[in-house]
Amino acid sequence: MTLKVEIFIKRYILYIRLNGELDQNSVERLRIRVVELINKYTIKHLVLNCKQLQFMDSSGIGFIIGRFKNLQKVNGEVILCSMNESIRRIVRLSGLAKICKIKNDEDEVNTYLGVV
Amino acid sequence: MKNIVKMEFSANIANVTFARGAVAAFVLDLDLTLNTINEIKTIVSEGVTNAIIHGYNKNEKDIVYLELYLENDSLTIVIKDDGVGIENIEKAKEPLFTSKLSEERAGLGFTIMDIFSDSMEITSSLNEGTTVVCTKTLQI
Numbered sequence: 001m002t003l004k005v006e007i008f009i010k011r012y013i014l015y016i017r018l019n020g021e022l023d024q025n026s027v028e029r030l031r032i033r034v035v036e037l038i039n040k041y042t043i044k045h046l047v048l049n050c051k052q053l054q055f056m057d058s059s060g061i062g063f064i065i066g067r068f069k070n071l072q073k074v075n076g077e078v079i080l081c082s083m084n085e086s087i088r089r090i091v092r093l094s095g096l097a098k099i100c101k102i103k104n105d106e107d108e109v110n111t112y113l114g115v116v
Numbered sequence: 117m118k119n120i121v122k123m124e125f126s127a128n129i130a131n132v133t134f135a136r137g138a139v140a141a142f143v144l145d146l147d148l149t150l151n152t153i154n155e156i157k158t159i160v161s162e163g164v165t166n167a168i169i170h171g172y173n174k175n176e177k178d179i180v181y182l183e184l185y186l187e188n189d190s191l192t193i194v195i196k197d198d199g200v201g202i203e204n205i206e207k208a209k210e211p212l213f214t215s216k217l218s219e220e221r222a223g224l225g226f227t228i229m230d231i232f233s234d235s236m237e238i239t240s241s242l243n244e245g246t247t248v249v250c251t252k253t254l255q256i
Binding site for chain 2: 002021023024025026028031055057058059061062063065066085086089090093094
């Protein structure tokens with residue numbers, strides 16, 4: 001597969017470490033899994049760690065907007081961290097930067113969410 | 117310098133990844149910046165995704181055409197399908213517009229292709245197909 005993910009949950013927060021390429025080819029499986037987890041564990045916040053994410057196009061943007069809409073209903077947030085320059089660029093271009101929180105790394109995310 | 121590659125592949129969503137890899141290989145020798153390579157890959161990724169999802173509604177029996185032309189410092193990317201066509205091109209180009217509302221699409225494909233190209237031209241006829249031509253000047 002072109003996308004590998006590492007998923008864990010801490011106190012209503014779903015963490016996903018993305019590794020590889022997020023496009024139409026990889027987004028479908030990810031979406032099914034993430035939506036299922038959000039519902040099953042009544043997740044409030046979603047953290048997408050992009051440290052190992054090499055590529056993302058508008059299919060990935062669509063996925064993130066979808067999760068933003070889900071979590072908005074429970075006053076939750078989507079938080080993006082550790083983005084490389086090209087991911088940062090498409091996040092800015094697409095307007096995602098206006099609806100998601102952007103952090104430098106997972107430590108900063110944890111501080112922001114008050115997780116030890 | 118002149119180089120041309122033409123290929124055709126099934127409207128299988130796995131070929132979005134393939135097409136992106138193919139264009140990256142096409143420009144591999146040119147010593148481009150990572151940023152430029154990423155822009156080129158994104159143009160192809162968006163265009164081929166559009167052809168498969170919108171043009172052909174993911175029918176794997178259909179064929180997507182991708183042509184790459186390099187002449188000196190100018191790269192032309194042609195993405196073609198014989199699919200349903202676009203009813204209103206201006207509308208389709210609007211940021212955030214999508215014809216598939218139920219499918220969680222960002223509606224940014226053409227916008228991103230346009231931003232990452234120097235010029236983009238779309239021609240389309242209903243039930244005949246769509247051709248998108250993007251040109252980009254490279255710093256070689």
